[in-house]
Amino acid sequence: MTELAPFDPNDYRKRVLAPVEKRGGPDASDPFELYDLPPADDLDDGAVAERIAEVWAAWQRQRDHPKYRVLVGLLVQRHAERSAELLDGHRRRVAAARVRAQREQRESARFELLDAAIRRLVQRHRGIPADKVEGLYEVGALAGLSRVEVDGRLRRHRVLPAAPAERRPGIGPERRRQVRALLDEFGRLTGDAAPPTLLALFGLGPDATAEQVRAMAGAWRARARELPPERLRAVVDELLVHASELIEPGREAVEAYLEAVxxxxxxxxxxxxxxxxxxxxxxxxxxxxxxxxxxxxxxxxxxxxxxxxxxxxxxxxxxxxxxxxAPIPAAPPAREWEEPLKAARAALRAGRPAEAQRLVRVAEQHAGDDGRTSVRAVADEVGTVLEAAGTRWRAAVAAREARRWSEAADLLDELRRTAADLPGPRGEAADDLLREARAALERADRAVAVALAGAAADRARALSAVLSECPGHPGATAALAEIPVAPPAWVSAARDARGDVLVLWAASTTPDVVYRVSRRTPEGRWQVLGRTDTTSLDDGGAPVGVEVPVYAVIAMHAGGASAETRSDAVTAVARAVAPTVVPSPAGPQPPRDVRAVRMADGAVHVSWSGHGDVEYRVRSLTSDGRWRVVGRTRDLAIEDGGAPPSGPVPVYAVSAAAHGERSGEIRSDG
Known part of the structure; x- marks a missing residue:
C-alpha cells in the first residue's frame, strides 16, 4: 500500500501550482499531479478522498492569490469531473496506468533536443567542450529543462577544458535598465509597440544629427506640457530627462548611447x-x-x-x-525549409505566433537531417509563446468577467503585442476587449477624481464604490490605502450555554472592511481565528471550563489595517451594550426545516425556513465528533465549500440570534 506524505499547502503551492502555471494551466497536467497523488495502483480510497479534500481546501485559500487566482479558478471549475475519476478505485487505476505512460513519453520528449545536441558534440569532439556547456543550458531551456536537469545529462559525458570567454564590456547597466523599462511602459500606455531606443522614440534613426535630436526633443517637451497629469505624462517627462543627458549633448553622446544599446x-x-x-x-x-x-x-x-x-x-x-x-541560373535551389522558417521567425518577432506556427509546419515537411534542429528550436519557441498567450487569454477573460479592468487591460495589451493573430477562447479579438477595458478604466479614473475632490468624510465610501465597479483599480486602491482604517470602538466576549464564546464588536466607521479576530492562548501567544465581514464570530474552539479568553479585533481595508481593539479593555460603551448570550424564553424563534444537499462540485447547500430580522449561525458536525462553524448569515441558505467532497452529507445545525439572544439549534437530521 503506497503511503501518502503529509499534505503541506505551502509546499504544494511551490511544487505543484508554480510548475502547472508555468506550463500553461491544468490542461497541460494530469489529475494525479493536480491533487498531489502518486500514479500508483495501490492507493487507499480513504487516503485519496482525504487528500482531495485537503487540496480542495488549499485551492479555496488561494482564490485571492495575486499570482495563482486565475489558475485556481480553472481548477475549481473542473474539480467535480477530475476528482470523480480519482475517487473511483477502478477508474483511478486505469488513469494511473495512462498517466505513467504519458509522463514517460513527455519526459523522453523533453530531453530529445538536448540529447541530440550532446550526441553530435560527443561524436565531433569525443566529449563536451567546456565552452559549449552554457550553450547546452540554453538548448535545455528551449525544452523547459532546468540547469539541474541538464547537469544530470552532462554527468554522463566527459567535459573537455576550454579557456573562459570574455564578456563585452557595457556602461551603466542600471541606467540602461531604467530607460528600457520606461520605453516599455510608454508602449503599454500608448497602445503601440515599445520604441527600442530613445532615438526611435523621437522618430529618428541611429544616424540622426545633433540638430535633429535637439529639434525633436524640443517638440516632445512642448507636447508633454499638453498631456494631462497622469502616468503617461510622468513617463514622458522621465524619458526626456534621460534624453537630455544621453543623446542631446551632441553626436559623441549619441555614439556613446548607441554603444550602450x-x-x-x-x-x-x-x-x-x-x-x-x-x-x-x-x-x-x-x-x-x-x-x-x-x-x-x-x-x-x-x-x-x-x-x-x-x-x-x-x-x-x-x-x-x-x-x-547572389544566385546564378546554374546555382542549385535553396533548401526548401529555409524560407518558411525565416518567415516564421519574422512572424514571431512581429507578434503573430499563429502564423509562425503554420509556417513552421510547412518547414517541418521539407526539413531533413540538415534542418531538423533549427526547425525544432523555432517550433519550441513558437509553442512557448502560444502557451503563454493561451494562459494570458484565460486570465484576461476571467479578469474581464470579474471587472478587474486594470489587470485585463495589461493582459490584453501584452496579447496584442505578442499574439495579435491569436483569438480568445470564444473567438474574441484582443483589440475589442482592450477598448472595452480602457473605457471602463477611464470611467473609474473620473470617479476617483470626483471622490478625491469630495468631502473627506465621504472619500472612503466613494473610493470603495469605485473598487466595487472596477476591482483592483490602481488609483482607487492607492488613494484608499492612504485613508486610515478606523478600529472597532469596543470588543466583547461572553460564553453561551453550550460553552462556545460569542465575540461581538462595534463596526468600524471605515466602510467595507474585513475583520481579523485573534484569541490569546494560555501561553500568551495570539492565535488568528479567522476573518469575517460581519461584527461577530463564534469561537467553538475556545478552552472549556476556564474564564473567557482575551480577544483582539483588527479592521482591514485595501491593504491597510487599524489598531487592534481588545476585549480586556472594554469601554463604558461596550459594557452598556455587552450582550447577554444565555437564551431566554423571549428569544428569537428557531429556524425550521433544515435541509442539506450535496451539489455537483462537492460543496453542500444548506437551507432552512425562518422569519424576522435575525442572524443565523450554521455549524457542521465533523467526522471526529466536533462542531465546526460554517458561517453566519441573514439569508435562509449558505454554501459549505469546506465539506468533504465525497461520502455521506454531514449533519448541520442552525440557530437564530437577535438582540444578544440565541435560539435553540435545529439539525438537518432531526
Missing amino acids: AADVAEHLRPRVRAAVLVEDRLVAEDREHFLEEALELGLDRRRAAAVIAALAEELGVGVDAPAP
Whole structure:
C-alpha cells in the first residue's frame, strides 16, 4: 500500500501550482499531479478522498492569490469531473496506468533536443567542450529543462577544458535598465509597440544629427506640457530627462548611447547565437542575416549591428560564414525549409505566433537531417509563446468577467503585442476587449477624481464604490490605502450555554472592511481565528471550563489595517451594550426545516425556513465528533465549500440570534 506524505499547502503551492502555471494551466497536467497523488495502483480510497479534500481546501485559500487566482479558478471549475475519476478505485487505476505512460513519453520528449545536441558534440569532439556547456543550458531551456536537469545529462559525458570567454564590456547597466523599462511602459500606455531606443522614440534613426535630436526633443517637451497629469505624462517627462543627458549633448553622446544599446543587444543575442553555433561550430550565413535583422530592429545601425554579431562569434570562438553570393541560373535551389522558417521567425518577432506556427509546419515537411534542429528550436519557441498567450487569454477573460479592468487591460495589451493573430477562447479579438477595458478604466479614473475632490468624510465610501465597479483599480486602491482604517470602538466576549464564546464588536466607521479576530492562548501567544465581514464570530474552539479568553479585533481595508481593539479593555460603551448570550424564553424563534444537499462540485447547500430580522449561525458536525462553524448569515441558505467532497452529507445545525439572544439549534437530521 503506497503511503501518502503529509499534505503541506505551502509546499504544494511551490511544487505543484508554480510548475502547472508555468506550463500553461491544468490542461497541460494530469489529475494525479493536480491533487498531489502518486500514479500508483495501490492507493487507499480513504487516503485519496482525504487528500482531495485537503487540496480542495488549499485551492479555496488561494482564490485571492495575486499570482495563482486565475489558475485556481480553472481548477475549481473542473474539480467535480477530475476528482470523480480519482475517487473511483477502478477508474483511478486505469488513469494511473495512462498517466505513467504519458509522463514517460513527455519526459523522453523533453530531453530529445538536448540529447541530440550532446550526441553530435560527443561524436565531433569525443566529449563536451567546456565552452559549449552554457550553450547546452540554453538548448535545455528551449525544452523547459532546468540547469539541474541538464547537469544530470552532462554527468554522463566527459567535459573537455576550454579557456573562459570574455564578456563585452557595457556602461551603466542600471541606467540602461531604467530607460528600457520606461520605453516599455510608454508602449503599454500608448497602445503601440515599445520604441527600442530613445532615438526611435523621437522618430529618428541611429544616424540622426545633433540638430535633429535637439529639434525633436524640443517638440516632445512642448507636447508633454499638453498631456494631462497622469502616468503617461510622468513617463514622458522621465524619458526626456534621460534624453537630455544621453543623446542631446551632441553626436559623441549619441555614439556613446548607441554603444550602450549595443551592449544590451549583445546580451539579448548572446544565448541565441550560442544555440545557433552549438553544433556546427560556426555561424552560418542564414543565421547571421537573421541576427543582423534582429539587431537592426533593436535600434542599431548596420555597421554596429554587424560588429556586435562578429564580437559574439569571436567570443564563442567560431567563424562567421560570408553572406551567400547572389544566385546564378546554374546555382542549385535553396533548401526548401529555409524560407518558411525565416518567415516564421519574422512572424514571431512581429507578434503573430499563429502564423509562425503554420509556417513552421510547412518547414517541418521539407526539413531533413540538415534542418531538423533549427526547425525544432523555432517550433519550441513558437509553442512557448502560444502557451503563454493561451494562459494570458484565460486570465484576461476571467479578469474581464470579474471587472478587474486594470489587470485585463495589461493582459490584453501584452496579447496584442505578442499574439495579435491569436483569438480568445470564444473567438474574441484582443483589440475589442482592450477598448472595452480602457473605457471602463477611464470611467473609474473620473470617479476617483470626483471622490478625491469630495468631502473627506465621504472619500472612503466613494473610493470603495469605485473598487466595487472596477476591482483592483490602481488609483482607487492607492488613494484608499492612504485613508486610515478606523478600529472597532469596543470588543466583547461572553460564553453561551453550550460553552462556545460569542465575540461581538462595534463596526468600524471605515466602510467595507474585513475583520481579523485573534484569541490569546494560555501561553500568551495570539492565535488568528479567522476573518469575517460581519461584527461577530463564534469561537467553538475556545478552552472549556476556564474564564473567557482575551480577544483582539483588527479592521482591514485595501491593504491597510487599524489598531487592534481588545476585549480586556472594554469601554463604558461596550459594557452598556455587552450582550447577554444565555437564551431566554423571549428569544428569537428557531429556524425550521433544515435541509442539506450535496451539489455537483462537492460543496453542500444548506437551507432552512425562518422569519424576522435575525442572524443565523450554521455549524457542521465533523467526522471526529466536533462542531465546526460554517458561517453566519441573514439569508435562509449558505454554501459549505469546506465539506468533504465525497461520502455521506454531514449533519448541520442552525440557530437564530437577535438582540444578544440565541435560539435553540435545529439539525438537518432531526
